[in-house]
Amino acid sequence: MENEPTVRAIEYSLLNIYGHARTVEAIVLLSILALLFIAGCVAYSKGKKMKGFLWGLGSMSVLLFLHGVWRFGNENFKFHEMFSDMSQQTYHIMQLEIYAPLMVSTSLSAIGVFFTMILGILDSKNERT
Numbered sequence: 001m002e003n004e005p006t007v008r009a010i011e012y013s014l015l016n017i018y019g020h021a022r023t024v025e026a027i028v029l030l031s032i033l034a035l036l037f038i039a040g041c042v043a044y045s046k047g048k049k050m051k052g053f054l055w056g057l058g059s060m061s062v063l064l065f066l067h068g069v070w071r072f073g074n075e076n077f078k079f080h081e082m083f084s085d086m087s088q089q090t091y092h093i094m095q096l097e098i099y100a101p102l103m104v105s106t107s108l109s110a111i112g113v114f115f116t117m118i119l120g121i122l123d124s125k126n127e128r129t
Helices: 004-045 051-082 088-128
Strands: none
Touching: 004 088
């Protein structure tokens, strides 16, 4: 196996590129969620109606979850096609890269739904008084 170091270098460069793409994707998704949350807090502090924000946060949570499911299905299929001959250690790292977006999206969507419910309860109490 004279070209084993070359294969390892290619595998690690693929992992590096893949990791950077995931980092940018996570930053964009978190930025959108943070902007929605800040906009909701500002609207709430000014006594505005929260309906639009609640719908926005709820739909963003659902979109995040669907994005994670789509990413998982799409990448899992490609993963088995392209990287079936990788070393076992790299294989497990790549599998974690595939499962991570689903876990992150599910967690973020659960947090979004939780905040949507709390803000909805607070908003309905404000409407009654």
